[in-house]
Amino acid sequence: MSNSRNITGSLGIGITSSNFKLHVAGDDNAIKISGSGNFEQYGHLNFGDGNYVYLKEDVDDRLTIRANRIALDGGNVGIGTFNPLKKLSVTGAGGLLVNSTNIGSGTFDWIAGNFGGSSGSRVVTGILNGVATIGGHASDLSSWNNLSINPGGGRVGIGTSFPSNQTLMQVVASATNDNWVAGFFNTANTSGTQCNGIVINAGNPAGNNFSNMISFNRPDGVNIGAVGQSGSGSVSYSTTSDIRLKEIFIRQNSA
Known part of the structure; x- marks a missing residue:
């Protein structure tokens, strides 16, 4: 005797009339699928031919969904939240983990x-x-x-969570001996070709008030020099002490 039954029309459980092939009505404990495991895991719910698309409790209290494509049509999806505000909202410790191959x-x-x-x-x-x-x-x-990073404003910190209020970008790093905090490399350096380095757009058209293009400070913040705009078409180097900028020299006799 076969264990299967071929039922034509619709089958209703807890309901006398339905437009579906199988309709289960009643309390919240409507359908249960049990497997052969010690905790009734390994239960399957298959779709279509073969074993290509299914829901399975492969480990106790864990669900596997198998399909070549899974499409969630309409609405938002929440992981760790009952109130997803976007198409995908993930809430919980660890956030979102994504790995490529x-x-x-x-x-x-x-x-x-x-x-x-x-x-x-x-x-x-x-x-x-x-x-x-x-x-x-x-x-x-x-x-x-x-x-583009922060095209509408705000400050950017590299190596720091608190970029200085005096700069739009601050790079903080430890560099000693032959190391440098930052470097700019033009990889197109070839013989006979103009290979530019850094361009700085600052100052003002009239060249008023000596706008600093580059400023040099000691670690304690004291300024010791600057390259700035000294006119509408010129720059100059300003420092607290540089013999090249002195105008009056008095030679001292050797003791």
């Missing part, structure tokens, strides 16, 4: 996340050649693109 070195599949609009450039993050990287990319992720 990159092994922590090289360039293969280095982009772990890319963000943007329905078209145009993307912001990408991941591990590139073993280094945590953020950048701008083309919409198809085939090439690098422009990246």
Whole structure:
């Protein structure tokens, strides 16, 4: 005798009329799927042919969803929250963990996340050649693109959580001996080609009030020199003590 039953029409449990093939009505404990495990885990709910799409309690109190594509159509999704405010809201310790197949070195599949609009450039993050990287990319992720940080204002700190109120960007690092806090490298340095370094746009058209282009301070904040605009078309070097800038010299006889 077969354990299966072929029922035509609709089957109602707790209800006498339904438009669905199976309709279970009653209290909150409507349907239970039990498996063969010690805690009744391993229960399956399959869809379609074969064993390609299913819900399964593979470990006690843990659910696996298997499908080639999962689409949540409409509304917001909340993880750790009953009130998701965006399409995906994640709340809880640890936040969001995203891994690509990159092994922590090289360039293969280095982009772990890319963000943007329905078209145009993307912001990408991941591990590139073993280094945590953020950048701008083309919409198809085939090439690098422009990246803007705080275009509307605010201060940027590198190596510090509290950038100085006197600067829009502050770099804080420890560098001794032959090391430097920051460096600018023009990788197009080739013989016979103009390879520019740094351009600074500051000052004013008339050249009034000696606008500092670059200022040099001691670690205690005392200014010891500056390169600034000394006229509408000139710059000069200002320092507290530099023999090259003295106008009156008196030679001292040797003792």
